Amino acid sequence: MTGAGTDHTRPKIEGGPTIVLVRPQLAVNIGMCARAMANFGLSDLRLVAPREGWPTRDPVYREASYSAAAGAAFLLDSAKLYETAREAIADLTFVYAATARERGQMKPVTTPAAALPQTVARIAAGERHGVIFGPERTGLDNDEVALADSILTFPVNPAYASLNLAQAVLLTGYEWFRAAHGDAIPFDNSERSPPATREMTLSFFDFLERELDERQFFRPETKKPVMSRNLRNMFHRMGLTEQDVRTLRGMVVRLIEGPRREPKKASRRNPSEPE
Amino acid sequence: MTGAGTDHTRPKIEGGPTIVLVRPQLAVNIGMCARAMANFGLSDLRLVAPREGWPTRDPVYREASYSAAAGAAFLLDSAKLYETAREAIADLTFVYAATARERGQMKPVTTPAAALPQTVARIAAGERHGVIFGPERTGLDNDEVALADSILTFPVNPAYASLNLAQAVLLTGYEWFRAAHGDAIPFDNSERSPPATREMTLSFFDFLERELDERQFFRPETKKPVMSRNLRNMFHRMGLTEQDVRTLRGMVVRLIEGPRREPKKASRRNPSEPE
Numbered sequence: 001m002t003g004a005g006t007d008h009t010r011p012k013i014e015g016g017p018t019i020v021l022v023r024p025q026l027a028v029n030i031g032m033c034a035r036a037m038a039n040f041g042l043s044d045l046r047l048v049a050p051r052e053g054w055p056t057r058d059p060v061y062r063e064a065s066y067s068a069a070a071g072a073a074f075l076l077d078s079a080k081l082y083e084t085a086r087e088a089i090a091d092l093t094f095v096y097a098a099t100a101r102e103r104g105q106m107k108p109v110t111t112p113a114a115a116l117p118q119t120v121a122r123i124a125a126g127e128r129h130g131v132i133f134g135p136e137r138t139g140l141d142n143d144e145v146a147l148a149d150s151i152l153t154f155p156v157n158p159a160y161a162s163l164n165l166a167q168a169v170l171l172t173g174y175e176w177f178r179a180a181h182g183d184a185i186p187f188d189n190s191e192r193s194p195p196a197t198r199e200m201t202l203s204f205f206d207f208l209e210r211e212l213d214e215r216q217f218f219r220p221e222t223k224k225p226v227m228s229r230n231l232r233n234m235f236h237r238m239g240l241t242e243q244d245v246r247t248l249r250g251m252v253v254r255l256i257e258g259p260r261r262e263p264k265k266a267s268r269r270n271p272s273e274p275e
Numbered sequence: 276m277t278g279a280g281t282d283h284t285r286p287k288i289e290g291g292p293t294i295v296l297v298r299p300q301l302a303v304n305i306g307m308c309a310r311a312m313a314n315f316g317l318s319d320l321r322l323v324a325p326r327e328g329w330p331t332r333d334p335v336y337r338e339a340s341y342s343a344a345a346g347a348a349f350l351l352d353s354a355k356l357y358e359t360a361r362e363a364i365a366d367l368t369f370v371y372a373a374t375a376r377e378r379g380q381m382k383p384v385t386t387p388a389a390a391l392p393q394t395v396a397r398i399a400a401g402e403r404h405g406v407i408f409g410p411e412r413t414g415l416d417n418d419e420v421a422l423a424d425s426i427l428t429f430p431v432n433p434a435y436a437s438l439n440l441a442q443a444v445l446l447t448g449y450e451w452f453r454a455a456h457g458d459a460i461p462f463d464n465s466e467r468s469p470p471a472t473r474e475m476t477l478s479f480f481d482f483l484e485r486e487l488d489e490r491q492f493f494r495p496e497t498k499k500p501v502m503s504r505n506l507r508n509m510f511h512r513m514g515l516t517e518q519d520v521r522t523l524r525g526m527v528v529r530l531i532e533g534p535r536r537e538p539k540k541a542s543r544r545n546p547s548e549p550e
Contacts, residue, residue: 039442040432155449157452171449178388183386185430186375193381
């Protein structure tokens with residue numbers, strides 16, 4: 001994990017549901033929530049009466065929150081402060097209350113995976129959605145849950161359902177990102193060597209089997225067809241690239257010929273080296 | 276969030292892929308990873324050469340890690356310690372390397388959502404799968420990535436791809452849990468009042484419209500059909516329960532009759548009170 005995957009030249013993704021932290025107890029958790037939001041392109045952070053104040057003047061709290069936010073300090077700088085949850089959600093059109101337990105309130109209960117695709121569609125249609133999260137120790141009180149249209153909860157181990165505040169924000173952001181931006185892998189190996197053609201692979205197999213045959217690998221002779229098929233299937237499972245086939249061929253050559261003698265002939269190209 | 280949703284009487288869920296933290300830098304992060312594992316029923320935690328030692332004797336580190344683990348201290352107590360990543364994965368049959376960036380290695384790249392369903396099936400078939408995670412700041416080194424069968428990465432905001440170590444473990448556990456145990460909502464409101472029958476709802480609408488009609492709410496008279504349909508649709512959108520209908524009916528009665536006079540007749544039941 002680490003910052004190594006972060007590319008600040010990529011366009012910053014913004015938008016998504018508003019994240020409202022109601023009476024968060026620890027400034028460090030506000031920082032961790034900001035970081036989780038940034039990971040998934042959420043950009044509207046609102047704080048309701050944080051216990052340690054906001055923006056916190058205590059240098060210890062401030063350092064803890066900005067350190068936890070890592071590169072997402074911009075979300076801490078732009079976080080909006082409210083006195084009540086009601087004020088914090090006044091401009092939203094649809095509100096989820098995140099809670100880890102049954103709250104005895106007649107509201108639909110949904111999970112991020114089920115809810116966020118709908119949120120993506122409705123935000124695209126101009127609605128403003130948000131999720132309110134309660135304090136670390138107690139969660140939202142019942143009157144705060146009553147402010148919401150729907151309860152958002154998480155599929156967790158029922159014997160250990162206590163999600164950390166930032167982790168609840170993270171799962172919300174994760175499902176938002178998957179729904180809004182697709183589940184695309186952020187990188188792949190497609191620029192590596194191209195896959196070997198079947199002709200190239202088969203030609204290597206032929207070469208290998210000829211050499212093995214000469215060295216009487218296939219014994220008894222009647223087993224040769226099965227042994228050969230097993231061997232070919234083993235190599236097929238590797239999904240060989242062109243470079244892989246060259247490397248394997250070079251490896252077999254070396255096994256056959258023994259150590260290279262210096263100086264080797266300039267005309268003989270080592271087939272294991274990349275082009 | 277908070278511990279309020281935790282129910283220690285529920286059977287503890289165990290199993291899932293092994294989580295290997297390679298050279299973790301901070302004991303507190305080991306604790307946070309344990310908590311994330313417990314949230315999703317993962318139970319095999321392995322540590323490779325933690326920088327602050329393990330089990331850490333420094334009381335500050337120890338306190339930080341156990342505090343971050345919250346109720347998941349049992350995972351810290353049972354964590355196994357290794358000197359190298361190779362030793363830590365020796366008994367596994369399939370290994371993912373978690374990384375946030377392209378590593379120039381010819382390996383399949385997958386996401387937790389795509390990979391974990393397969394892992395569930397293969398663990399059920401007797402295989403032992405694991406995921407190795409690198410140090411917070413640098414991630415896995417290339418030789419460690421080379422130990423793995425496949426690269427596991429996360430769909431994140433490319434402008435801010437740096438996932439916290441525990442959050443990467445959390446997303447892995449989350450997708451494991453969804454694949455292994457379903458995306459079931461851990462609670463619902465099904466024990467609340469049952470949904471109202473259509474007859475009960477329609478009877479309330481009739482009552483309401485009769486009262487509104489008497490008070491000349493529907494003006495001009497030609498608009499009455501449209502106004503009535505709109506009103507009925509509004510209430511239908513609420514998905515009324517039996518208790519909801521009783522509450523609404525009681526509310527309308529009070530609006531019509533004005534303040535209740537004390538003492539009210541014992542024979543007159545307040546229709547807004549639950550049975």
